Amino acid sequence: METKRIFISAGETSGDIHGSNLIREIRKKNPSIKFHGLGRNRMVGAGMNCIHDMSSRSVMWLHTLKKIPGLWNVFKDCTRFFDKEKPELVILLDYAGFNFYLAKAAKRRNIPVMYYISPQLWAHGPWRVKKIRKLVDRMVVIYPFEEAFYASEDVSVKYVGHPLFDELHTREIDEALVGRLKEGEGKTIVSLLPGSRKQEISRLLPVLLKAATAIHQKIPSAKFLLSCSNTRNLELIDGITKRFTSANSNKNLSIEIVTEKISEVIKASSLCITSSGTVVLDIANYHVPMVIFYRISPFSYFTAQPFITTPYISLINAIAEKTIVPEKSMYRDDYKWLASRATELLLNEEKRQMCIAELKEIVSLIGTPGASAKAADEALSMIE
Amino acid sequence: MTLLIILSILSLPLTAACYFYSKIKLCVLFALIFFVSNIIFAHGLLYEDYTFFFYLILVPCVVFPVSCLTAFALDVKYGIFCIDTSFSSIIAWMFSPILLPINLIILYLGN
Numbered sequence: 001m002e003t004k005r006i007f008i009s010a011g012e013t014s015g016d017i018h019g020s021n022l023i024r025e026i027r028k029k030n031p032s033i034k035f036h037g038l039g040r041n042r043m044v045g046a047g048m049n050c051i052h053d054m055s056s057r058s059v060m061w062l063h064t065l066k067k068i069p070g071l072w073n074v075f076k077d078c079t080r081f082f083d084k085e086k087p088e089l090v091i092l093l094d095y096a097g098f099n100f101y102l103a104k105a106a107k108r109r110n111i112p113v114m115y116y117i118s119p120q121l122w123a124h125g126p127w128r129v130k131k132i133r134k135l136v137d138r139m140v141v142i143y144p145f146e147e148a149f150y151a152s153e154d155v156s157v158k159y160v161g162h163p164l165f166d167e168l169h170t171r172e173i174d175e176a177l178v179g180r181l182k183e184g185e186g187k188t189i190v191s192l193l194p195g196s197r198k199q200e201i202s203r204l205l206p207v208l209l210k211a212a213t214a215i216h217q218k219i220p221s222a223k224f225l226l227s228c229s230n231t232r233n234l235e236l237i238d239g240i241t242k243r244f245t246s247a248n249s250n251k252n253l254s255i256e257i258v259t260e261k262i263s264e265v266i267k268a269s270s271l272c273i274t275s276s277g278t279v280v281l282d283i284a285n286y287h288v289p290m291v292i293f294y295r296i297s298p299f300s301y302f303t304a305q306p307f308i309t310t311p312y313i314s315l316i317n318a319i320a321e322k323t324i325v326p327e328k329s330m331y332r333d334d335y336k337w338l339a340s341r342a343t344e345l346l347l348n349e350e351k352r353q354m355c356i357a358e359l360k361e362i363v364s365l366i367g368t369p370g371a372s373a374k375a376a377d378e379a380l381s382m383i384e
Numbered sequence: 385m386t387l388l389i390i391l392s393i394l395s396l397p398l399t400a401a402c403y404f405y406s407k408i409k410l411c412v413l414f415a416l417i418f419f420v421s422n423i424i425f426a427h428g429l430l431y432e433d434y435t436f437f438f439y440l441i442l443v444p445c446v447v448f449p450v451s452c453l454t455a456f457a458l459d460v461k462y463g464i465f466c467i468d469t470s471f472s473s474i475i476a477w478m479f480s481p482i483l484l485p486i487n488l489i490i491l492y493l494g495n
Contacts, residue, residue: 097468125470130463303474306406 004030004383007078007087007111008037009102011054011095013196013230014278015039018117018163018372019093020046025376030384036081037091038074051077071098079105086111088383092136093117096128103135112382116140116375117163122149123310123318129153138382140375143319144366160374162366164278168285169369174264181258181268184223188346190215191225191265192255193274193283194237201236203295204275207335209244209255211273214339216253219346225269228259271346273338276314276327284316284363289355291341292316292327293334301331316362324358385428389491391421396484403473415480419446422483429490445483449476 006026010019020042023035027047035048044050052074075098081087082105090106092099096119103113115136121128122145132139132155139150139157150157182189192212194205205226212224228237234257241255258265262282266272272283272290283290292314296304312318314327326341328334345352395418402411423446430438456472459465 100468125468127460127463128468131465134463299477300474302400302404303477304470305404306408306473307470 003032003034005034005036005085005087006089006091006379006383007081007085007106008035008039008043008048008091008093009078009095009099010037010039010043010093011098013040014164015093015095015117016042016054017167019043019048019091021163021166021372022091022093022116022375022379023048025372026379029376029380036085036087038078051081074098075101075105078102082106082109082111088112089114089379091116091379094119100128100131100135103131107135112137114138114140114379114382116379117142118146118150122146123312124304124307126309129155138378140378142371143315145319158374158378160378161368161371162281163371163375164281165285165367166369166372168263168282168367171263173267174261177261177264178268181225181256181264186221187223188219188221188271189225189269190222190342190346191227191269191272191274193227193229193262193265193272193279195275195277195279196229196233198233198236200275201233202240204293205237205240206244207293207295207330207333207338208273209241209248210333210335211338211342212255213248213250213253214335215342215346216250218339218343220252222346224253224255225265226255226257227262227265228257229262231259234259271342273342276329278315280314280316280325281366284359285367287356287359287363289345289352289359290316290325291338291345292325293330293338294328295330295333298331301329316359319366320358320362324362325355388421388425388428391417392425392484392487395421396481418484419450419480422446422487425487426483426490429487429494441483441486444479445486446480449480452476 008019010016016039019039023043023046026033036051037048038052038054039048039050040054090102090111090113092103092113092115094117106113113136118139118141133153137156139155141147141150141157141159142162144159147157147159192208194201194208216222226237226241228234237257241257266283266286266288269288272288274280274283274290274292276292276294280290280292294313310318313329316325317323317327328337345355395414399411399414399418402414426438426441452472452475455465456469459469
């Protein structure tokens with residue numbers, strides 16, 4: 001029997017996680033399939049032959065311009081692979097800017113394209129759906145409203161649920177660590193989650209640290225956990241935090257950096273202050289109230305504004321179609337807003353309970369596991 | 385000349401405001417006023433004595449951003465490019481406003 005090959009491409013950390021789960025599910029159903037593509041350590045761990053490691057290529061906005069020469073080389077290597085190996089299927093995970101190029105290259109060579117985890121066209125740049133219609137054979141989407149969005153645009157689409165919940169249902173929690181993080185009588189634990197990209201951390205962490213100081217002034221029993229999603233970012237996070245605490249007059253402010261233990265950090269917390277991103281679903285899964293924000297440069301804020309078509313920056317509020325957790329997109333250090341919303345959710349029990357109840361409702365709606373297995377079925381149906 | 389200077393200066397913030405609030409038709413109108421008035425402005429200041437310099441300014445400040453915006457408009461309408469063309473608006477906003485300060489500096493130096 002001829003060995004089938006699937007080319008798979010993921011540029012972000014989250015894409016690497018979901019890509020690795022997808023590879024495992026496909027291999028469970030058909031162990032003979034070979035995987036090649038772009039990703040990171042988890043996809044390689046799941047059995048992918050890595051054409052390029054994408055760890056250092058995850059960037060946004062204008063920073064993308066600096067990475068163009070490197071990405072061009074990656075693209076050329078991928079097209080060479082398409083020509084030489086002729087894979088039976090190309091699976092693309094999010095990372096729209098680059099993956100659209102791969103979709104076009106695959107389409108030119110008559111290789112079917114499945115797009116798993118849609119770029120957020122419903123939030124900004126909906127005109128890109130025309131490209132999807134031309135370049136992609138099947139969209140496999142993870143939010144219920146995306147199915148209706150693509151179906152209305154005559155794109156072949158299948159809703160499978162969010163793969164994060166597959167991961168969360170199998171993730172083992174270090175309860176001893178949760179217990180240790182909660183230590184301290186009467187302590188209010190507030191976790192700070194500045195994102196996973198270096199440029200995000202540099203921009204968001206100073207705002208988070210200022211907000212932490214303001215919260216501590218109002219709630220002196222507050223203890224802060226700072227989540228570092230990847231050891232690669234530890235030096236950066238540690239450096240920013242040390243510079244901040246040495247310059248800060250409040251010497252009682254306690255900030256503990258916790259590396260690669262995001263679920264434990266969230267579970268130990270009374271409240272999370274987080275960047276907008278998939279992590280908000282992680283937080284919602286543990287029914288922890290949160291304040292969501294994102295900070296971009298004034299120029300990016302200005303240029304992006306006309307393209308944003310959703311009133312919400314976070315997935316939680318977008319899925320709920322109402323504001324159930326406070327969120328704000330900002331272009332300056334509006335840490336006072338973060339501190340006031342966080343304090344409100346910590347001290348106003350009625351608001352807090354209402355927020356928790358609504359988060360439970362959202363999770364009951366989208367938190368069913370099995371997305372990766374369903375996506376694997378879709379992929380296999382395209383090559384068998 | 386005074387009217388030209390006023391148009392050149394006022395049309396830029398008006399374009400920006402219409403862009404920010406997604407008033408696209410007005411934005412295109414004010415952008416056209418901005419480009420046309422500033423090209424005439426630069427032409428009056430430079431063309432006769434410094435023709436090469438006039439064209440040298442026009443390429444990055446007008447031709448390049450207008451080409452980008454045209455590509456973007458075509459992409460929005462027909463989805464023909466696989467590249468994420470929303471970058472075109474960023475490029476346009478980086479390059480086109482430069483024309484105004486160049487004109488004003490040359491005018492100042494000329495006086």
